[in-house]
Amino acid sequence: SGPLDKEQMQGLRGVREFLKVRTSYDVLPLSFRLVVLDNDLLIKKSLNILIQNGIVSAPLWDSRKSSFAGLLTSTDFINVIQYYCQFPDEIGNIDQFRLSSLRDIERAIGVEPLETVSVHPMRPLYEACRRMLKTRARRIPLVDVDGETGREMVVSVITQYRILKFIAVNNEQHTMLLKKPVRDLGLGTYTNLATATMGSSVLDVIHLMVKYNISAVPILDQDNTVLNLFEAVDVIPCIKGGAYDELSATVAEAMSRRSEDFGGIYTCNEDDRLDSIFDTIRKSRVHRLVVVDDDNRLKGIISLSDILKYVLLYGEEDDDIRSG
Numbered sequence: 514s515g516p517l518d519k520e521q522m523q524g525l526r527g528v529r530e531f532l533k534v535r536t537s538y539d540v541l542p543l544s545f546r547l548v549v550l551d552n553d554l555l556i557k558k559s560l561n562i563l564i565q566n567g568i569v570s571a572p573l574w575d576s577r578k579s580s581f582a583g584l585l586t587s588t589d590f591i592n593v594i595q596y597y598c599q600f601p602d603e604i605g606n607i608d609q610f611r612l613s614s615l616r617d618i619e620r621a622i623g624v625e626p627l628e629t630v631s632v633h634p635m636r637p638l639y640e641a642c643r644r645m646l647k648t649r650a651r652r653i654p655l656v657d658v659d660g661e662t663g664r665e666m667v668v669s670v671i672t673q674y675r676i677l678k679f680i681a682v683n684n685e686q687h688t689m690l691l692k693k694p695v696r697d698l699g700l701g702t703y704t705n706l707a708t709a710t711m712g713s714s715v716l717d718v719i720h721l722m723v724k725y726n727i728s729a730v731p732i733l734d735q736d737n738t739v740l741n742l743f744e745a746v747d748v749i750p751c752i753k754g755g756a757y758d759e760l761s762a763t764v765a766e767a768m769s770r771r772s773e774d775f776g777g778i779y780t781c782n783e784d785d786r787l788d789s790i791f792d793t794i795r796k797s798r799v800h801r802l803v804v805v806d807d808d809n810r811l812k813g814i815i816s817l818s819d820i821l822k823y824v825l826l827y828g829e830e831d832d833d834i835r836s837g
């Protein structure tokens with residue numbers, strides 16, 4: 514191994530040390546707002562609340578038990594859509610479903626319920642990262658216990674994006690050592706890519722996301738040129754107001770409904786180095802990178818989990834995520 518490898522390992526070790534001496538609490542801004550939804554709320558209403566607040570997920574609260582009841586994410590809405598596809602006669606009842614029935618919906622369509630892991634905000638950030646990789650969760654709730662009442666409190670939720678941003682902003686001293694190009698690291702997925710076209714229906718793309726267990730599908734033209742990216746969160750405005758029949762609309766139509774603050778998509782080249790990817794994360798709201806060649810043709814996709822996994826686990830003795 515050359516000097517580049519040595520420097521790369523030094524950078525990785527530095528970032529890991531950094532994550533061990535910081536807590537999840539450190540990632541939170543000084544002041545923030547947290548929208549928590551009551552488990553008794555109608556699913557239909559929860560959609561409007563997410564849209565009105567410009568958010569894509571929220572912790573759920575069981576007010577009867579006074580306890581944290583999991584996290585509502587775009588996966589739940591995709592599950593409701595799958596339920597609708599499997600039981601189209603139920604459309605009249607779907608409107609009446611409450612958030613507390615999400616677990617029944619999972620059971621009805623036969624998906625494994627997502628493990629709702631949480632982490633204490635004062636534990637090392639490294640632990641939150643490991644736990645996210647282990648469960649494939651893209652976000653993790655920070656749950657504390659009130660000293661007086663002994664009740665659980667959801668302090669906030671942190672995402673893979675927030676964590677990578679925190680590293681990019683506060684640990685540039687180590688990320689700048691990560692000079693190996695994406696190609697050499699094998700970072701991301703390059704084979705068996707799920708893609709769609711502008712004319713594909715929203716429902717087709719949702720089925721792809723379920724089948725591949727992914728949260729975004731690149732939209733290509735006939736020459737494999739990347740035109741856009743359809744994300745799981747794009748589904749939320751599609752079913753606002755219970756418009757499940759509109760899922761036959763094209764992805765082009767659905768993406769035209771994106772809110773004004775849509776951040777755009779980010780691409781990179783296989784020759785780009787990991788340090789420059791961290792620069793992009795530092796400056797922008799990146800949720801994944803589409804890897805393209807010089808003609809903007811699709812080569813691969815790098816998810817935030819791919820980056821987090823590499824940064825945490827590469828070259829570790831227990832180089833797998835099962836060991837927690």
Ligand code: ADP
Pocket residue numbers: 651673701702704705706707708725726727728729730731801814815816817818819
């Ligand atoms: P994240 O877990 O960060 O939300 P994804 O769910 O999109 O990311 O990706 C999970 C895994 O699937 C990653 O290893 C990623 O490289 C891969 N992946 C992402 N999008 C696609 C796609 N369209 N086709 C094939 N694989 C993909």
